[in-house]
Structures are given as C-alpha cells and as structure tokens.
Amino acid sequence: MTDVDVQAFVESRIVTRFQPLKVILFGSRAREDARPDSDVDLLVVMTGAPDKRALAVQMRRSMRGLPVPKHIIVTTPDEIALRVDMPSSILRAALREGMVILGQR
Numbered sequence: 001m002t003d004v005d006v007q008a009f010v011e012s013r014i015v016t017r018f019q020p021l022k023v024i025l026f027g028s029r030a031r032e033d034a035r036p037d038s039d040v041d042l043l044v045v046m047t048g049a050p051d052k053r054a055l056a057v058q059m060r061r062s063m064r065g066l067p068v069p070k071h072i073i074v075t076t077p078d079e080i081a082l083r084v085d086m087p088s089s090i091l092r093a094a095l096r097e098g099m100v101i102l103g104q105r
Contacts, residue, residue, distance in 0.1 A: 022103030026094035039069035
C-alpha cells in the first residue's frame with residue numbers, strides 16, 4: 001500500500017465523515033521508510049472532542065478496509081498548545097516530522 005493509497009483512504013473515510021481541522025500522517029510512512037505492511041500513524045485534530053478515545057475507535061472502524069494496522073491519535077488545538085513543547089510528546093514528534101494530509105502546517 002502506497003502513501004498515495006493511504007492518503008486517498010484517509011480522505012474518503014476520516015475527512016468526509018468526521019470533518020477534522022487537520023490530519024497528519026507520521027511515523028515510518030511520513031519518513032518514507034515504511035514497509036508495505038507498516039502501520040498507519042495518524043494525528044487527527046478536532047474541535048470539541050469530549051471523548052477522544054471513543055472518537056479514535058470510530059475512526060479506526062471507519063478504516064476497516066485498509067489492510068494494515070492503524071494507530072490514530074485524536075487531539076484538539078488546546079491540547080497541542082499545551083504539549084507541543086514537551087520533549088517526549090508524541091504530538092511534538094508528529095507535528096515536526098509528519099506529513100499534513102489535511103489542513104495547514
């Protein structure tokens with residue numbers, strides 16, 4: 001599965017259904033060192049996400065047809081502002097090395 005395939009899948013399943021502010025592909029696929037069976041790591045930024053875990057589960061379910069493991073992190077702009085400068089934050093890593101699928105950098 002190519003990154004273009006992943007991007008098209010994300011756009012058709014996540015963007016259309018959940019209307020996030022931003023979607024960032026990160027990890028091995030963003031670094032371009034992924035294998036065909038590598039997982040898809042997504043950071044999805046939403047306004048008003050009261051139950052981020054449940055929303056991530058819904059997003060994973062909407063991507064069932066994607067034949068690789070998926071790791072989806074749902075966050076908000078406020079949470080990003082709080083954690084972006086934390087050295088060990090996965091949000092920081094995703095924002096710095098990730099590839100923006102939707103939204104602005």
